[in-house]
């Protein structure tokens with residue numbers, strides 16, 4: 001079988017890149033290991049355009065947000081599933097926060113994303129009252145798990161996916177192509193999420209993954225139709241269920257859930273709501289992240305048949321479509337631009 005691209009991994013990154021190839025009429029095959037934990041299987045899918053700690057816009061948000069909306073709407077249409085939910089975020093503010101928020105909203109030109117009003121009263125009797133709430137108007141969530149499973153089905157229907165683990169040793173690299181089993185591809189693009197740190201082709205890259213845990217809870221009386229954020233977020237997903245997250249840790253990078261994360265999340269949730277949640281599930285995953293927290297995109301300088309699309313970190317839902325589009329355009333010769341801060345070349349400066 002001859003294809004333009006062989007994609008390794010069908011998490012969020014592999015899905016978005018395969019979709020771009022599909023849209024640009026390029027042939028491709030995806031190989032995805034179904035027995036491996038995916039970051040995308042754990043992610044809450046929250047889309048937040050603001051970095052609350054610093055009160056700045058999230059990196060590239062002005063360009064990435066419209067690109068994201070159009071990509072997920074196109075995928076909804078292709079897969080005939082609702083995937084993207086615009087939802088406002090209510091951020092609780094103390095009296096001190098309020099002045100800081102007002103000042104930074106103006107200074108950092110956040111007005112198109114945020115309303116900060118001292119008397120903006122968020123009415124939900126089960127949310128503990130804060131001094132005030134700011135409303136992030138342009139926010140939402142993606143049902144990542146539904147996207148991945150619906151896209152997998154679509155790929156199966158097109159005979160474009162093999163469910164197995166790729167064995168690096170079986171990959172034959174030729175001057176202008178790669179061969180894997182019976183697949184002849186012009187290029188192979190690795191979208192392996194956190195396990196890319198074990199890929200021998202990417203030894204030069206500096207990964208700094210983080211572990212995250214979240215809770216899925218049921219709270220029938222809460223009746224919340226917005227995301228509420230304080231030290232954790234409470235994100236409504238329907239049927240009286242909510243995702244509460246997330247924790248961050250950089251040691252013990254495994255997929256085990258822990259008592260300490262559960263207690264931390266419950267205690268932070270208890271500062272937001274006065275009701276007792278029923279825990280439906282606890283999940284742990286690893287965010288694929290680079291040392292400088294920017295994605296990594298591009299082809300190996302010495303082996304341009306081999307590429308990578310990774311490092312989406314905690315902003316995969318927002319940044320994924322923007323970079324998938326940019327990378328596909330680059331690979332297909334429509335553009336020669338990769339954002340310099342995301343370009344793999346930053347790890348090969350000496351070349």
Ligand SMILES: Cc1cc2nc3c(=O)[nH]c(=O)nc-3n(C[C@H](O)[C@H](O)[C@H](O)COP(=O)(O)OP(=O)(O)OC[C@H]3O[C@@H](n4cnc5c(N)ncnc54)[C@H](O)[C@@H]3O)c2cc1C
Nearest residue numbers: 009011012013033039040043045046166193212285316317
């Ligand atoms: C607790 C938690 C909460 C999160 N919440 C959010 C959120 O609210 N919003 C947000 O934007 N992001 C969030 N994220 C981050 C988000 O999950 C990631 O940005 C995104 O899912 C990364 O997707 P990926 O495709 O790069 O990696 P993955 O989803 O890990 O996919 C990699 C795929 O590659 C496959 N694979 C790997 N190696 C091989 C191989 N050798 N052969 C074959 N297949 C292989 C794996 O099986 C897997 O399917 C969260 C992450 C965590 C852990």
